[in-house]
Amino acid sequence: MLYICIVGLVGNGIVIYLLCFCIKRNPFTMCILNLAVADFGVLLILNLSVILILTDIENEHGFTFLQWFALFMYTASQLLLIAISIDRCASVLFPIWYRCHRPRQLSTTVCALLWVLSFLTSGSTAILQHFGASWTVYYTFTAGSVVFFPLVITSTMILLFKVFCKAQPRQRGRVLTIVLVTLLFYLIFAFPMNAIYTLNYFADDKHVHLEMYADLCACLNSCVNPLIYFLVGRKEMSQQRQTLKVLLQRAFQEEEAQIEEQKPGNKTTSI
Numbered sequence: 001m002l003y004i005c006i007v008g009l010v011g012n013g014i015v016i017y018l019l020c021f022c023i024k025r026n027p028f029t030m031c032i033l034n035l036a037v038a039d040f041g042v043l044l045i046l047n048l049s050v051i052l053i054l055t056d057i058e059n060e061h062g063f064t065f066l067q068w069f070a071l072f073m074y075t076a077s078q079l080l081l082i083a084i085s086i087d088r089c090a091s092v093l094f095p096i097w098y099r100c101h102r103p104r105q106l107s108t109t110v111c112a113l114l115w116v117l118s119f120l121t122s123g124s125t126a127i128l129q130h131f132g133a134s135w136t137v138y139y140t141f142t143a144g145s146v147v148f149f150p151l152v153i154t155s156t157m158i159l160l161f162k163v164f165c166k167a168q169p170r171q172r173g174r175v176l177t178i179v180l181v182t183l184l185f186y187l188i189f190a191f192p193m194n195a196i197y198t199l200n201y202f203a204d205d206k207h208v209h210l211e212m213y214a215d216l217c218a219c220l221n222s223c224v225n226p227l228i229y230f231l232v233g234r235k236e237m238s239q240q241r242q243t244l245k246v247l248l249q250r251a252f253q254e255e256e257a258q259i260e261e262q263k264p265g266n267k268t269t270s271i
Contacts, residue, residue, distance in 0.1 A: 001046070001050055001215070001216055001219055002047065002050045002051070002054075004216075004219050004220065004223055005043045005044075005046050005047040005050065005219055005223075006047065007223060008039070008040075008043040008219065008222055008223030008226075009040060009043050009044060009047065011223065011225075011226030011227060012036045012037075012039050012040040012043065012222070012223075012225070012226055013040060014226065014244055015032070015033075015036040015225075015226045015229065015248065016033065016036050016037060016040060018244065018245055018248050019032065019033040019036070019248075020033070022245050023245065023248060023249055023252075026252070027087075027102075027104070027106065027107035027108075028084075028087070028107070028175065028252065029252050030107045030108060030111060031080060031083060031084045031087065031107050031110075031111060032084070032229075032252075034076075034080050034111045034114075034115070035077060035080045035081060035084065035225065036225070036226070038073050038074075038076040038077035038080055039073075039077055039221075039222035039223075039225060040222075041069070041070075041072075041073035041076075042070060042073045042074050042077060042218060042219075042222045043219065043222050043223065045066050045069050045070040045073065046070065046215060046218070046219050048066060049066050049070070052066075064126070067126075068122055068123075068125070068126040069122075071122040071125060071126075072118055072119060072122035072123075073118075074218060075118040075121055075122055076114060076115055076118035077222065078148050078190070079114040079117065079118060080111065080114055081152070081182065081183070081186055082148060082151050082152060082155075083110050083111070083114060084179060084182075085151070085152060085155035085156070085159075085179060085183055086151070086155060087107070088155070088159060088175070088176060088179045089155050089158050089159065090102075092158065092159065092162045092176070093158070145194040145195065145198050148194075149187075149191065149194070152183055152186060152187060153187070155183060156180065156183045156184065156187065159176060159179065159180045159183070160180065162176070163176060163177070163180060174232050174233065174250070174251050174252070174253070175251075175252060177232050178228055178229060178232050178251060181228050181232070182224075182225055182228055185221065185224045185225075185228070186221060189217045189218070189220045189221035189224070190217065190218070190221050192213070192214060192217045193214040193215075193217045193218050193221075196210045196211060196213065196214040197211070197214060229247070229248055229251050230244060230247045230248065230251070232251050233246075233247035233248055233249070233250040233251030233252075234247055234250075
């Protein structure tokens with residue numbers, strides 16, 4: 001788990017650096033940047049927790065803070081991924097509105113609100129837990145299972161239908177592929193974590209070893225996204241060496257083209 005966290009920190013760190021300083025951002029990559037920051041935070045806290053366990057450092061207040069911060073970042077990551085999936089579904093179901101009438105600052109506003117919501121949710125959970133309500137942590141994951149997963153499954157089914165039943169092979173854009181694969185891996189890795197914490201909430205005896213497996217799933221879920229971006233951005237059948245910047249730019253160039261079509265003076269052929 002320690003090695004996986006290090007790999008994930010490097011991958012998300014590269015994505016954050018490139019999107020901040022090397023690549024022009026657009027509404028979609030703004031969401032991707034926030035998701036990478038949340039995943040980086042999850043991996044950093046998991047990494048610190050593993051180090052504390054391996055070094056036998058006993059600090060109750062330190063572990064409590066790390067638990068709160070991990071919950072804050074993990075909740076933000078889930079909410080941001082749901083926002084991205086809903087955004088892609090809107091672009092698929094209402095393409096003309098999305099390209100012509102979608103507010104330009106919508107992504108920035110939504111990301112800011114989701115960070116605030118995550119902070120309030122995890123903060124209230126930490127306060128209640130401080131006063132003896134240890135069940136609040138399990139309640140958070142139970143609520144996530146009830147609310148988040150139906151939204152993710154619905155979004156995944158809509159995008160799958162669009163990609164494999166409606167779109168021609170040449171119309172299956174990289175951005176749509178990135179979101180679809182990310183959602184599938186989220187269901188594979190995040191579902192066990194939420195399910196385990198939900199079962200522990202209702203169980204008489206808490207299964208600590210299962211919670212450790214759940215943390216490993218969360219670690220893998222936060223590591224896989226940068227790999228998806230770079231693999232999707234890789235040019236097919238290309239033998240040339242390509243920089244990570246080029247791979248990331250190619251992965252999101254479809255969205256960049258849509259932004260150009262929205263600019264005043266450019267004619268759109270979508271109608």
